[in-house]
Ligand SMILES: Nc1ncnc2c1ncn2[C@@H]1O[C@H](COP(=O)(O)OP(=O)(O)O)[C@@H](O)[C@H]1O
């Protein structure tokens with residue numbers, strides 16, 4: 083479904099991601115793990131069109147999307163839930179969700195999807211008219227995920243959804259992500275919590291200093307001595 | 317007492333136009349963060365367009381007003397597109413110098429085009445004042461207030477109730493994330509600048525029949541608009557609206573009861589006083605809606 087072929091992404095002249103290739107099949111949950119600064123966020127931002135490619139190719143459902151405006155990437159069905167939640171702090175919860183559906187024009191479908199989101203996240207309905215900036219961290223993360231789903235994406239990029247959440251909320255967040263995938267949305271998730279990321283995924287890639295250094299199924303990666311030593315505290 | 321009421325009525329009428337100028341500049345300066353030195357020139361432009369259309373071509377006054385506003389928006393869109401868009405990412409000093417240059421060029425253009433002699437826009441209303449108890453007001457002034465109030469309401473609805481308005485606010489809060497939602501940020505910047513400019517132009521056109529039109533009429537107005545924006549709290553639209561009325565009240569009562577020669581100074585004295593006590597403006601940043 084999504085294919086990155088030897089992509090390089092630079093800030094100024096300095097490459098942050100070098101020759102990265104990865105692939106996500108339809109219906110898969112793939113994770114991208116690695117330490118802080120490894121280039122995970124940069125990779126996602128290049129996929130969704132926020133950063134230009136210095137080299138390489140990205141295709142989504144067989145269409146080239148490298149160096150394509152974010153708006154057009156989203157229109158193809160690829161949503162991006164950014165690192166740090168990034169809800170619009172001064173917009174209400176409802177307005178944030180409406181922004182998620184910005185490219186859609188089917189009022190009824192949008193209303194129905196919003197109802198479904200309230201079934202899943204009742205807290206959001208309770209706080210519908212509150213400014214998003216006044217929500218707790220966990221609520222903001224739910225809102226950010228819900229907002230990404232409002233575009234009805236075929237695939238969603240999630241950048242560290244568990245960042246800064248209390249342990250019970252982390253678990254809940256991962257459950258929700260598993261549900262999203264079960265409902266048929268393909269997921270590429272960046273996660274620093276390697277153990278959780280490897281346990282829940284189909285396949286995973288490990289980034290170190292901007293390059294893919296390991297790849298495999300979750301089980302293979304969990305058994306990989308390098309990963310055990312450096313990322314699983316084993 | 318009657319004198320007091322008369323001043324109050326004058327202040328409310330003037331305040332409506334100040335509010336239009338203030339929210340126009342709040343959009344551009346407070347929210348887009350462009351230190352806009354063309355705002356006063358757009359006000360002047362609106363007044364000259366009203367003069368040209370209604371005074372020279374004999375077009376209906378109301379149609380002239382609508383057209384002047386539209387032309388102001390178009391000119392604003394052009395300024396954003398031609399000057400600000402290529403400067404995306406440039407530092408604030410560069411942008412500020414370019415905008416100062418644009419303001420000077422526009423004023424020189426007006427001077428060249430219309431000469432230094434004051435023009436006046438024909439007043440379509442009877443000059444006989446409307447007498448409401450102790451207060452008497454020229455019909456044109458009532459019309460100006462009505463248009464200002466309608467525009468303020470339309471503007472609030474646009475910003476808070478429409479998809480476009482919500483997208484504009486989202487863009488200025490977080491452009492990258494807005495792009496991830498599918499918003500065309502470039503278009504939002506152009507539109508916002510155009511709307512802010514249109515509000516300035518319509519204020520100029522509205523006041524054309526009340527004051528005279530000269531190439532430098534925008535200078536003081538621009539200063540006042542900046543004062544209103546700062547008074548209301550940077551980027552705070554309700555704040556700028558109230559700021560417009562507060563400035564008008566200060567000017568009107570200052571001129572009426574203290575000294576009419578210091579009318580224009582009153583507003584600035586008020587601003588100094590407010591900023592000494594509340595450096596963030598009358599309204600705190602957390603109340604801002606932009
Ligand atoms: N806006 C930026 N400008 C310059 N360098 C950046 C920027 N963002 C990230 N980097 C650098 O790129 C590298 C990868 O960062 P990032 O993709 O955010 O890593 P991760 O998400 O894996 O923590 C880091 O060395 C970081 O310092």
Ligand SMILES: [Mg+2]
Nearest residue numbers: 122123124165
């Ligand atoms: Mg990151």
